[in-house]
Amino acid sequence: MRMRNILIMNTPKADTPFIDAIRRRGGKLTRQRLLIIQVLDECQDHMDADAVYEEAKKRDPRISLATVYRSLALMKETGLIEEHRLGQKHGHFEKTQRLPHAHFTCQSCGTVIELDVPSIVDLAQQLEDQHHLDISSMDLELEGICPDCLRQSDYREQIIESRRDTP
Numbered sequence: 001m002r003m004r005n006i007l008i009m010n011t012p013k014a015d016t017p018f019i020d021a022i023r024r025r026g027g028k029l030t031r032q033r034l035l036i037i038q039v040l041d042e043c044q045d046h047m048d049a050d051a052v053y054e055e056a057k058k059r060d061p062r063i064s065l066a067t068v069y070r071s072l073a074l075m076k077e078t079g080l081i082e083e084h085r086l087g088q089k090h091g092h093f094e095k096t097q098r099l100p101h102a103h104f105t106c107q108s109c110g111t112v113i114e115l116d117v118p119s120i121v122d123l124a125q126q127l128e129d130q131h132h133l134d135i136s137s138m139d140l141e142l143e144g145i146c147p148d149c150l151r152q153s154d155y156r157e158q159i160i161e162s163r164r165d166t167p
Contacts, residue, residue, distance in 0.1 A: 021078035032056070032063050036071045037080070046084060046094050046103075046112055084141060100124070100138045106146035113146065 022029050039055045040047065047055070053068040072093055075081040083091040084103055102115040117140065124135045 021080060022074070025074075025078070032060065032067050033071050033074075035060055035063065036068060037075065040075075040081060040093060040095055048091060048093070052093065082139070084139065100140070102140035102142055104142045104144065104146070106149055107143050108145055108149040111146050111148070115142075 019029060022033065035056050036052060039052055039059075043055070045051075049065070049068055049072055052072065053063070053065045056063050056068060072081065072083075076083055076093075081093050081095055083093055085091060100117070100120050102117045102120065104113040104115055105111070106113075120138060120140060124138055127133060128135055
């Protein structure tokens with residue numbers, strides 16, 4: 001039990017909603033769940049389940065991939081993390097952000113760029129008003145070529161050529 005107390009003490013205060021959400025659902029606050037939220041909290045990238053598992057396993061070799069998947073599903077269900085496809089078939093996870101934002105995924109190098117889009121909130125409000133909706137979440141994912149890849153001459157030439165072919 002001592003290990004559990006250490007993990008709880010080292011858990012960032014931002015994770016209190018996770019702890020509260022788990023307890024409200026009558027779930028157990030396990031050290032593995034705390035570890036997974038710590039991994040997501042410390043990571044600056046959008047991790048898929050395998051990456052979360054690999055990082056968590058470095059800290060606790062006893063954790064299983066099934067535990068990671070179940071914990072991610074629970075965290076998503078409670079609204080503490082978001083799942084994004086980012087141009088791939090499998091999900092990538094990040095802690096839920098306060099303000100909506102967009103993700104741009106480069107189709108060439110796979111770089112993911114987070115974009116602050118203040119007007120997306122205005123757009124959602126406009127859609128709610130026009131169509132009498134109650135929007136509870138938004139997920140804007142864009143794909144294309146990032147500035148670094150565009151600087152490469154072969155991409156620039158492909159874009160110029162494709163625009164010539166377009167009427």
